[in-house]
Amino acid sequence: MAETFKAILIDRDEDKKQSLSHADLTTDDLMDGDTIVRVTHSTVNYKDALAVTGKGPVIRRWPMIPGIDLAGEVVSCDTGVFKPGDKVILNGFGLGETHYGAYAGMARVKADWLIRQPETLSAAEAMSVGTAGYTAMLCVIALERHQITPDRGPVVVTGATGGVGSVATAILGKLGYHVIASTGRSEEADYLKSLGASEIIDRKELSEPGKPLGKERWAGGVDAVGSVTLANVLAQTKYGGAVACCGLAGGMDLPASVAPFILRGVSLLGIDSVMAPKSIRELAWQRIASDLDRSKLASITHEIAFSDIEQATSDLLAGKVRGRLVINIA
Ligand code: NDP
16 A cells, blocks of 8 residues: 655635645655655745745645755655665755645655755755755855955845844854844844844834935845845945845835945845756755854754644744744654
8 A cells, every 4th residue: 555644735715715734645646756755854934934824825736735845865766866765955946836845744856856965964954954044045155256255344134033044144154254134133132143143233224215325334235025125235235235135024025226236336136046056056055064054053943843834834924933943744
C-alpha cells in the first residue's frame, strides 16, 4: 500500500471563500514533476501567511498545498541529477502558489528547481534562512555589486525585526557595515543590536510622507516595507548610493519623486527571489553558509510544529513574530 503523509490543503468555494483542511495524501495525489522529495522542514514567510490566511492573492491554483520553502531528502529523481538521500532546498518557483508546496510530508517537483543543501547547513538551519533570509542575501549581493561597501557609510534596514530584516541585519553586521535598523518595535532594540545593528530608529521616522530630498543619511538600504518608507529611504540616501527593494509589508505603492535618482544618482535595485536564476541562487546559498553567523541564526529562530502553522500565519501578519519560524515536518 502506498505510504500516506499529512498535508495542508487550501481550497475555495464558488464565492471565493477560502477554507483550510488537513488531509492524508499519497504521492499519487501530488502534481507532475520528475523528483520526489521527503520534506523534513519548512518555514513561514510573509507570503505563506498571506496564502494560508487568504489575506493576499498568493494562491493561483485551487486546491493548493501552501508553503513556498522546503528542505528535505530526495526519494527519487527521474532525471538522474539527484540520488536518493541527497539533501536539497527549494525556494519559490511557484511552490505553494501554482505547484503543490511545502506543508506536506512529500513533494513532487522539478529537479531544476532544487538547490543542494550546503554541507555546513542543516535542513532546519536552511529553513530558518528560508526565502526571507535568501532574499536578504540577494539584497546584500545587489548592494555589493553596486559597490556599496562598509567604508561608503551606513546602510539602513527597514522591517528590521522581520524575517528579511533580521537576516539582513545579521549578514550586514558581520560584513562590517554600520547598520541602522528601522523598527516599529522599540522593545526589540537589544535583540537588533545583538544581531549586528549599530543604531536603531523608530519606523515612524520613515512612515510619514517626507521631502523629495532629505539629509543624506545612508549609503544604501535593504527595504522590506515599500510605500512611503521606501520613498523616504531613497530621499535620504547619499550621493551615488543604492537601495535594494524586496518587500511591501507597508504597502505596494511607491509615492516617491525622481529627485534622488536625477539629483543624487541614487539607484533602486529590484530584488525577486521567486524566479531568480540558479547561478545567483547558488551564490546566495554559498554566501549564506559563509557569511551568516550560525549562533545569530539560532537566536532569530523559533521552531514550531506542523499543527501550529495556522496560528503562526495569523501571528506573523499581526506583527507578533520576531525573526524566523522553522516547521519540523518529519
Ligand atoms: P515579516 O512579516 O517577517 O517582516 C516584515 C516586517 O516589516 C515586520 O516584522 C515589521 O518590522 C515591518 N512591518 C510590518 N508591517 C509594517 C507596516 N505597515 N509599516 C512598516 N513596517 C511594517 O515578513 P518577511 O520579512 O518575511 O517579508 C518582508 C517583505 O518582503 C514582505 O512584503 C514579503 O512579501 C517580501 N518578500 C519579498 C521577496 C521577494 O522575492 N522580493 C522574498 C521574501 C519576502 P518591524 O516591527 O521591525 O518594524
